[in-house]
Amino acid sequence: MNFEKQQYITIEDVLSQAHILISYNDARILLQHVLKINHAYIITHPEQSLTPIQIHTFQLLVKQRASGEPVSYILGECEFYSIKFKVTPSVLIPRQETELLVDLALEKVSSSMPCKILDLGTGSGVIAITIAKHRTLSNVTAADNSADAIAIAKTNAERLSVNNVNFIKSDWFQALTKRKFDLIISNPPYIALNDPHLNQQDLRFEPKLALVAEQDGMFCIQTIISSAASYLNAGGWLLLEHGYNQAKITKQLLKEAGFISVFSRSDLAGIPRVSGGRYDPPL
Ligand SMILES: C[S@@+](CC[C@H](N)C(=O)[O-])C[C@H]1O[C@@H](n2cnc3c(N)ncnc32)[C@H](O)[C@@H]1O
Structure with missing residues (x-):
């Protein structure tokens, strides 16, 4: 110029x-x-x-x-669910399609009843904090195995004066032993290691830990589904964001793990983006 x-x-x-x-x-x-x-x-x-x-x-x-640097990293902030969040290169830049996960979570949580919610892989905290802001009676636990991500998520909660979220460094459920939740949500890493998109546009600048998963991108989804029932109260929901071609396998894994009312929902672009199921313990 x-x-x-x-x-x-x-x-x-x-x-x-x-x-x-x-x-x-x-x-x-x-x-x-x-x-x-x-x-x-x-x-x-x-x-x-x-x-x-x-x-x-x-x-x-x-x-x-x-x-090539993403606008959100240049400005140090990003809008999600009409709320401004701080972001740094230590966390994923929140995507608009993840708002669907929040919409579905809010459908499952009453605004007039207390509810225990777990957000796995919280990153900048956008999912946990947005739900906590809209469901003030709920108690939200936000977990991530990146200490840098937890620090940014905490800053976001403080800046937005959201007090009903607590943060914990945890490798998925590892630091949550014996705790039970009414709703578990996650937008885990789900891109395959060899996906060529990883070398393109904004993805080049984002932390690989937030993006990639082994087993064609399914490793984290599978890990979460296989343990989630032990951390859910009876009738509790598990909701997971996934890749455009992972709805079928995610639903299959949910059914195999004993979840009922298994479903998938598409994002605004018509891509199946979130799948979930309800935990129905055997009598
Ligand atoms: C796709 S990002 C989602 C971030 C944020 N929830 C969002 O939607 O913008 C996935 C997150 O999972 C975290 N993560 C990756 N492996 C993990 C593990 N083993 N245990 C806990 N969190 C993990 C990453 O650090 C990252 O913050």
Whole structure:
């Protein structure tokens, strides 16, 4: 981007220049951050001029994005369920499709009854904190085996003044012995080790621990399903996010582990994205 000869540089100018290097949407989000304005302001004030410092700051951010770095890591934040969360390269960038997992969890939890909920592989804490915010009588446990992730999730809960989540470093259920929950949810790593997408776009910058799983991506899902019944109260639900081609095998594993009312639900793109089942203990 070169504005040396121009004296009066507007929002419209910088956006169209940045769009040569990065997507218009990313440029807009970065500019909103620099100018501390919202999308509506950009649309209604395209002729507003920028100061040299604002132009310089924006140019640096565009350069970072053009080198591939995800916008959420550049800004250190990301929106999920209309809430802003802090993110760093130690955690997965929350995906919009994961909002389906939260929708389904909220369907299962009454707003007028206490409920014990476990979020396995909490990362930045988006799932646990969003549910806790919408179900204030519930008690949510958020677990991850990454100490860095737990630290960020804790910061997010504090920043959002959410007090009904507790955080624990745990390799799946390992540190949760003898505890029982009414709902267990997880968005575990589910990408196969040899998936070529791992070398593309934002995935290149995200922690591998958050993304990949052995056995064609099914290892973590299988590990969670095989132990979940021991940590669920009778009638409790297990809900799992998975890859686009993993619904059938996930449902099969749930049935084999004794879960009933097994189902899958598709995300907004029509891709089967969450599967779950209810724990019905033998009499
Ligand atoms: C796909 S990310 C999901 C993060 C977050 N819940 C979200 O939806 O944005 C998977 C998470 O599982 C965690 N994880 C991976 N292996 C684990 C294990 N053995 N025990 C506990 N957590 C694990 C990773 O650290 C990562 O935070």
